[in-house]
Amino acid sequence: MTTNPATSPDVRRRRDPEATRAAILEAAEELFLKLGPADTPTSRIARQAGVTKSLIHHHFGSKDDLWDEVKRRHFGQYYEAQRTMLASSQGTAEMLRDSLVGYFRFLQQDPHAVRFMSWRFVEEGDDACKTQEDELFELGIERVREAQDKGELRADLEPISIIKSFLAMAMHWFQSKPLLCQMLGPEADVDALEERYLDDVVKIFLDGVRPRDKQPD
Amino acid sequence: MTTNPATSPDVRRRRDPEATRAAILEAAEELFLKLGPADTPTSRIARQAGVTKSLIHHHFGSKDDLWDEVKRRHFGQYYEAQRTMLASSQGTAEMLRDSLVGYFRFLQQDPHAVRFMSWRFVEEGDDACKTQEDELFELGIERVREAQDKGELRADLEPISIIKSFLAMAMHWFQSKPLLCQMLGPEADVDALEERYLDDVVKIFLDGVRPRDKQPD
DNA sequence: ACCCTAACTGGCCGGCCGGTCAATAGCGTA
């Protein structure tokens, strides 16, 4: 699992730039996210990928370039998943619930995704995912507007607020999950808590975001 | 502003360990949060503090110890602020709104606070703030339970879910704010958007979290 | 068969970084 000999074939062909690139990217992604880009020596990435350090520079240039490529590749997957999710959605309240659950499940099943976002929050400079993320954001706002026009969503809310709180609810759970586990101790059933959180957040968010049958106060 | 000559008196007394420690901590906090702990050389902290690198090791031991101390000091302030806020609160819906607004304002006025949390999310090992954070968490849960008992909050929600979504709503905005600014460009009025977000989130959260006058479907 | 491109290797270097240490000099105290 650690030293990666090949991708599909039994034995790595003696020259296989594709497999080499893949092995380096895989090792780099794991180590960068685990230790942080600055605390990850290229030598260690090379060792884990079963490759010489020079090959990293041969295929990717510098260490920073490799980090960029790792981000780009992973965000590409995220982008595709979210794009199809947004494209297939209709502007109804059910769709909003499904989107929330779907997004939560997506983050749940891909722990790397949240760590990527965390690192993007912490770094300051521009990054390679900018344009794709903008596109998703615009698409999401469009969907929200549609739902508002249909009366499925409260019209007195700024779409940006809805998108942002949507993302916050899902992302923050997984961002703070390690700290929560550490706090509750190893005997706690965090998985059950996670399901409960999803249920509750769906309730809170949907009830808060849908038009009220009767406006109080 | 950068090289710190003294705290209160006009001239830094030639021997002033208190001021020295303070200058180092201040410079370290700024640089650690800006560049990240791993990318911040002690030499640069020393330069910015107007102090020799050796003094850092003299007063704080190692670089890691300094980082721990910076976290401990800053989290202490956060802890005090949140503790008084939680202690003074009553278990009513108005209190919940005030808490949300108050917490938002707190993060708004202290940008370092969110960056600290971001770094804690990204690091894995134990940290020095553990016990204090646990205390705040327990206190918050207690308050939520009180409000639920009074019927001011829906009883079908797990208190942890309420706390977590509460924190998520406020924190995520500031975590992703730099990316949002970068996306919207320099001409956008992000401050107005921020106020709007706070308004909307208060609506969403309170409407979602309060018992419904009439339960739909 | 030849060759040329590019994948791949091992060794190496310059630089920076965290940390140490011996020496110096203020400051409180007796």
Next chain:
DNA sequence: TACGCTATTGACCGGCCGGCCAGTTAGGGT
């Protein structure tokens, strides 16, 4: 005034890390 403690200094070190380079070899095109 003399002493001792410690804040402070600057020089220094060992190690690691990112990157480079000269050389080797596989493989594909002609």
